[in-house]
Amino acid sequence: xxxxxxxxxxxxxxxxxxxxxxxxxxxxxxxxxxxxxxxxxxxxxxxxxxxxxxxxxxxxxxxxxxxxxxxxxxxxxxxxxxxxxxxxxxxxxxxxxxxxxxxxxxxxxxxxxxxxxxxxxxxxxxxxxxxxxxxxxxxxxxxxxxxxxxxxxxxxxxxxxxxxxxxxxxxxxxxxxxxxxxxxxxxxxxxxxxxxxxxxxxxxxxxxxxxxxxxxxxxxxxxxxxxxxxxxxxxxxxxxxxxxxxxxxxxxxxxxxxxxxxxxxxxxxxxxxxxxxxxxxxxxxxxxxxxxxxxxxxxxxxxxxxxxxxxxxxxxxxxxxxxxxxxxxxxxx
Numbered sequence: 001x002x003x004x005x006x007x008x009x010x011x012x013x014x015x016x017x018x019x020x021x022x023x024x025x026x027x028x029x030x031x032x033x034x035x036x037x038x039x040x041x042x043x044x045x046x047x048x049x050x051x052x053x054x055x056x057x058x059x060x061x062x063x064x065x066x067x068x069x070x071x072x073x074x075x076x077x078x079x080x081x082x083x084x085x086x087x088x089x090x091x092x093x094x095x096x097x098x099x100x101x102x103x104x105x106x107x108x109x110x111x112x113x114x115x116x117x118x119x120x121x122x123x124x125x126x127x128x129x130x131x132x133x134x135x136x137x138x139x140x141x142x143x144x145x146x147x148x149x150x151x152x153x154x155x156x157x158x159x160x161x162x163x164x165x166x167x168x169x170x171x172x173x174x175x176x177x178x179x180x181x182x183x184x185x186x187x188x189x190x191x192x193x194x195x196x197x198x199x200x201x202x203x204x205x206x207x208x209x210x211x212x213x214x215x216x217x218x219x220x221x222x223x224x225x226x227x228x229x230x231x232x233x234x235x236x237x238x239x240x241x242x243x244x245x246x247x248x249x250x251x252x253x254x255x256x257x258x259x260x261x262x263x264x265x266x267x268x269x270x271x272x273x274x275x276x277x278x279x280x281x282x283x284x285x286x287x288x289x290x291x292x293x294x295x296x297x298x299x300x301x302x303x304x305x306x307x308x309x310x311x312x313x314x315x316x317x318x319x320x321x322x323x324x325x326x327x328x329x330x331x332x333x
Contacts (some may be wrong), residue, residue: 078206107177130190144205285316
């Protein structure tokens with residue numbers, strides 16, 4: 001293990017513990033400068049993220065990720081755990097909690113500009129952050145390892161902007177605010193779950209990397225304090241894995257049910273002129289969009305009977321019929 005650590009963290013490139021803590025602890029060194037910089041960049045990143053979400057602009061959201069300072073106190077929690085600094089852990093948690101509240105409020109304030117009844121489902125910046133899966137946690141863990149590794153080596157600071165882009169922290173919180181402002185509680189919960197899982201992944205990855213880097217040994221941290229801290233991290237991990245795992249299962253199941261519903265609906269419409277325009281989901285209710293001339297469709301009871309063997313009984317199905325406008329074909333010489 002010592003040889004592996006020496007290979008990954010050469011002595012000349014290894015960041016001393018004092019430098020690492022100075023970078024991650026907002027309560028040490030130039031406190032006023034660190035904290036004012038954190039607050040300014042947090043507010044700006046929150047505004048940019050909220051604007052990017054509402055504009056459905058990937059480039060704008062990436063800009064918010066780059067300048068977002070939330071990674072500092074989150075990795076500060078990991079460093080405090082490894083080095084046995086309870087004060088640093090508590091202070092970092094307070095900073096993260098305050099940042100969460102601030103960005104959500106910014107997102108909620110921006111949602112006021114949306115017209116009443118706006119459908120957020122078509123916004124890729126929102127839909128992509130309201131249904132996290134286990135793979136999101138895997139990606140966040142890998143990103144956390146990269147971030148902590150870069151913090152531990154002097155020669156890898158250039159990769160930190162890339163780490164900031166890869167780990168999604170401020171944009172999900174902006175989505176939480178926007179969806180809450182529009183009354184979409186399911187979307188807000190999904191976006192917050194994505195943020196929370198990313199935070200837990202950063203803490204876990206940071207704690208592992210900082211431990212392998214030997215910072216716990218440098219700090220002479222008491223083993224009992226480290227064990228207590230690692231227990232807390234383990235509990236947080238389990239609490240994150242459960243909803244992410246369940247959500248992943250739901251997504252896989254919905255994909256299967258969507259294919260069955262669409263196939264059954266096509267058979268149901270086969271004798272008429274209507275066609276299935278798509279299947280969308282709201283929780284466990286599938287909405288079938290149908291286009292039919294004059295809005296005429298076969299009896300819905302026939303579709304309901306056909307779906308009984310295709311989807312579970314707890315899955316609701318709604319049919320949304322749109323009058324299809326038929327344009328005559330004009331032949332030209």
